[in-house]
Amino acid sequence: MEASLLLFINILFLATVNAIVLIAISYRMGTKTYLLGWSLLCYSLFFLVYFLWFHAGWILRFPHFIRTVNPLMFLTAPFFYFYIRNSLFDRTGLDSKDTLHFLPAVLHVLDLLPFYLLSYERKLELAKMFVDDPKTLNLYANGIIPTYVVDSFRIVLMSAYLGYSLWLMYRYNPNWINPFQKQALKNPLSVVAFLFVLITFGYFSYHTFWMIETLAGFQMPALLSFFTWVTLAAIALLSIYLHLNPEKLYDLQQERISEIEVNPTTHSGSGMEDRGQVQFEQLGTIKRIADLLTQKQVFLRQDLKVREFAEMAGVNSRDLSILLQQVYQKGFRELINHYRIEYAIDKLKEGYLDYRTLDALSRDCGFNSRVTFFNAFKKEMGISPSEYWSHFQSGENNT
Numbered sequence: 485m486e487a488s489l490l491l492f493i494n495i496l497f498l499a500t501v502n503a504i505v506l507i508a509i510s511y512r513m514g515t516k517t518y519l520l521g522w523s524l525l526c527y528s529l530f531f532l533v534y535f536l537w538f539h540a541g542w543i544l545r546f547p548h549f550i551r552t553v554n555p556l557m558f559l560t561a562p563f564f565y566f567y568i569r570n571s572l573f574d575r576t577g578l579d580s581k582d583t584l585h586f587l588p589a590v591l592h593v594l595d596l597l598p599f600y601l602l603s604y605e606r607k608l609e610l611a612k613m614f615v616d617d618p619k620t621l622n623l624y625a626n627g628i629i630p631t632y633v634v635d636s637f638r639i640v641l642m643s644a645y646l647g648y649s650l651w652l653m654y655r656y657n658p659n660w661i662n663p664f665q666k667q668a669l670k671n672p673l674s675v676v677a678f679l680f681v682l683i684t685f686g687y688f689s690y691h692t693f694w695m696i697e698t699l700a701g702f703q704m705p706a707l708l709s710f711f712t713w714v715t716l717a718a719i720a721l722l723s724i725y726l727h728l729n730p731e732k733l734y735d736l737q738q739e740r741i742s743e744i745e746v747n748p749t750t751h752s753g754s755g756m757e758d759r760g761q762v763q764f765e766q767l768g769t770i771k772r773i774a775d776l777l778t779q780k781q782v783f784l785r786q787d788l789k790v791r792e793f794a795e796m797a798g799v800n801s802r803d804l805s806i807l808l809q810q811v812y813q814k815g816f817r818e819l820i821n822h823y824r825i826e827y828a829i830d831k832l833k834e835g836y837l838d839y840r841t842l843d844a845l846s847r848d849c850g851f852n853s854r855v856t857f858f859n860a861f862k863k864e865m866g867i868s869p870s871e872y873w874s875h876f877q878s879g880e881n882n883t
Contacts, residue, residue: 492716493535495720498720500528502524502726502727503524503525506726516576517567519564519566523560523561524719526560530554531716531719537550544611544615548600558588558589559586561644561646562582562586564646565649569649572653588641595627596627598627619698622694632695635691639684639687646677653673653677656781656784658784660673660677661677663678676725680722682718683719686711686712687711687715690712769798769807773808776797782796784850785850786852790816804816821860822864827849828857829865829872831845831848832873832876845857
């Protein structure tokens, strides 16, 4: 077995094991990342089987297993979408409508039934051909629909799921899909999305050049090899990231009210007493509110409305207002502006105005206009943003 093939198999085997561990731990802890684990498992298992069976020759022992894992590739994108959606909207599990997303995989199984029903002798004959030249697999292992049509549809579907997932992320925070923003690099959803973009790009490019090579007769082994490496490298990076960042991806935050990030200077003694009166059953809602503000940073959305925020927190608008007063001693708009101003101050300290304008800062912080930004900043800090920046530069305000 050549070194590159052995490396491919080891990468994909470790990714498969890592995905299974992620699913098991996530199920046990009741977190949403099992959906991400299923997506990674479908990817890694599909490619692992491909290299073991057709490049390492294992399919000669079990020819009836040709194409049995092919439908898995129709599940990678839906599971990734479910993970992004559930994380953004704090949803758990799947509902009855979500079963429609599995329909392409089921239809592909039905499409392959005539191939599955071929005799052992015919499949063994085909297996020998595929081992000699794995590229012929997509030419002769067809169901009712030609394989290149199925693969093309699958890539379009994967791209659509990925694009919609990125759009959902953009709606909540445009910076999350900007790879040049530090905020994106620190956000697990962003990192996972970037790696899925890379996997999809590698798979799409490989399929495109394979079709050109097969249908037009051009020979491009170097390009096919390069995009194979791109796809497998992205899978390996995703697996490593999941392994090294369990505290982020397993959502291992302790559900204690004292961990909610609230500026202590904005609370009075009576506020603490009010917060102590919050009923136990409200702790889950309070945690979701804190997560929306500190982790997902939905306050950066310019079009954020109280009704949308209440829906994301899983509470009605009236109860949300009461809860915000109990916990934060602020109304909805006041609280959102408070977090926007804190975000603006962090940006100012990072030197944002060295290369951008105050207008740009107001937009990036979620304000609709510069005037609104100035008024909110002055109300919160007692001085204007430009004055704060001047004090900071002179060393008068370094806290």
